[in-house]
Amino acid sequence: MSAREDFIARFGGVFEHSAFIAERAYDRGLIFVPLTARGVHQAMVSVFREASQEERLAVLRAHPDLAGKLAIAGDLTEDSRQEQAGAGLDRLAPQEHARFTELNTAYTEKFGFPFIIAVKGLDKDDILSAFEARIGNSAEEEFETACAQVERIASLRLAALLPEG
Template sequence: MSARADFIAKFGGVFEHSPFIAERAYDAGLILVPLTAKGIHDAFVSIFRKASHEERLGVLRAHPDLAGKLAIAGDLTEDSRQEQAGAGLDRLTAAEHARFTELNNAYTEKFGFPFIIAVKGLDRQDILAAFEKRIHNSAEEEFATATAQVERIALLRLQSMFPEK
């Protein structure tokens, strides 16, 4: 494999199911050696923010519902599975699961993409509280919030790949 292919294989999933971010960053010469979480994140965020509204919306839509159908079926990406499990979303009570399902459906219907939050360091009560608050945002506010959360998730994923001191 080429250096580009190796890079895409390793980092193409940092932005959920959106390898075009890694491809464009690499092709634009934004990836600097030595590779660091911050350096890659800066390059990826630059590309993400320059992407069209439709492309950014596609990145948002690539994220799974929290505690949703993909989680139940075991079809999450490994990163998403670990992130959701770390927040306890794989251990919801029936009532909590019903509330997440209700909120997921209402949120997606209102905004056209799933609720996205960087769950690291949060528990299910924190996530539900954020869900309950953010569902009342305007479409513009929530698009901005969700894209910021996607960038945070990417940083956390990169930091786990590069345990920098």
């Protein structure tokens, strides 16, 4: 396996189902050895921010609903499963699950992508509060907020894989 293939295999999922970000960061010469969480994150974020509006929207749409159908079916990526479980979203009471489903549907209908939040350090009540507050945002505000959350999720995932640097 080449260094490029190894990098993409290792970091291609940092931005959910969006390996093109790792590929472009590597191909543009933005990746330096030794690899650090900070260095790889900066490289990948610059690629994400330079991506077209359509590509960034596709990254947002690659994220699963919180406590949604994929979680119930067990079809989340391992990172997403662990993140949602860490916030207690795998242990919702029926009425809590119904509220998440209602908010997921309303949010996706309004914005065209799922609600995205870096759940590490949050519990279900924190997440519900953010959900209820952010659903009132404008489309532009929410697109930028969701993109910032995607970058935070990537940072947290990289911190679990690499030294901080």
